[in-house]
Amino acid sequence: MSVPAAHLSSMKQSPPSAGKLWLVGAGPGDPDLLTLRAARLLATADIVVHDGLVGAGVLALIPPHVERISVAKQRSRHTMKQDVINALLVREALSGKQVVRLKGGDPFIFGRGGEELDAAREAGVACEVVPGITAAAGCAAQAGLPLTHRDDASAVSFVAGQCRDLSDQDWSGLAGHGRTLVIYMGLATASAIADKLIADGVSPDLPVAVIERGTTADARVMRSLLTDLGDLVAREKVKSPALIVVGKVAARADALDCLGAPGIAAKIRDFT
Secondary structure, three states, rough: OOOHHHHHHHHHHOOOOEEEEEEEEOOOOHHHHHOOOHHHHHHOOEEEEOOOOHHHHOOOOOOOOOEEEEEOEEOEEEEOOHHHHHHHHHHHOOOOEEEEHHHHHOOOOOOOHHHHHHHHHOOOOOOEEOOOOOHHHHHHHHOOOOOOOOOOEEEEEEEEEEOHHHHHOOOOOOOEEEEEEEOOOOOOHHHHHHHHHHHHOOOOHHHHEEEEOOOOOOOOOEEEEEEEEEEEHHOOOOOOOOEEEEEEHHHHHHOOOOOOOHHHHHHHHHOO
């Protein structure tokens, strides 16, 4: 049966189906920590644009027919600049695709999700945010490290250690008695971070924990003291991704691979 000419004409003039952008948190690495909503979106997406912190187990959940684009970034070397990523997401959504922008951790905690949301809004693209377990919560949980504790900490702060003019950043009051400070992207500046905090009055003997590849099977958790932080990172050849936790609660971490300098462990035990 032939299609009426009038109906065929209206089909040709119909706009493409509306696309949508989803900013999805992939969690800290373990695919079992992905939210159910995120998993459903991966199964129904037309295209997934993912960063380099998304675990292999999470990427394995993407069906083979779904297009993937990696926009992985490394320190001082970006395969695709943020404004180009923004343009890519907008272009694909405007073409009618269901676009999943998959980010390690949570899109709105050091994930630049706010910039991508702004770009979508400015272009008139429908956008929805699907939160993920941020690295601080997921990695600390695996290490048995409570970020807040009735005896040790009633406040917790997240900061980025990889930033311009670190010495000029105002971190006053973020670390010390009754507080926990979690530092993302701080490996390269670990020594400067320790010096900065000590210069601001934080005790050199405050416990720290470094959590490498948290929530994965090959995670390492190393405990030490603030004064030893830079040496610990260098001595143990800690690799990204890793978090630094500064505060009394750090002494509660399960040291899965505690290889601190002589005498460090004994001093840590004084805080537990």
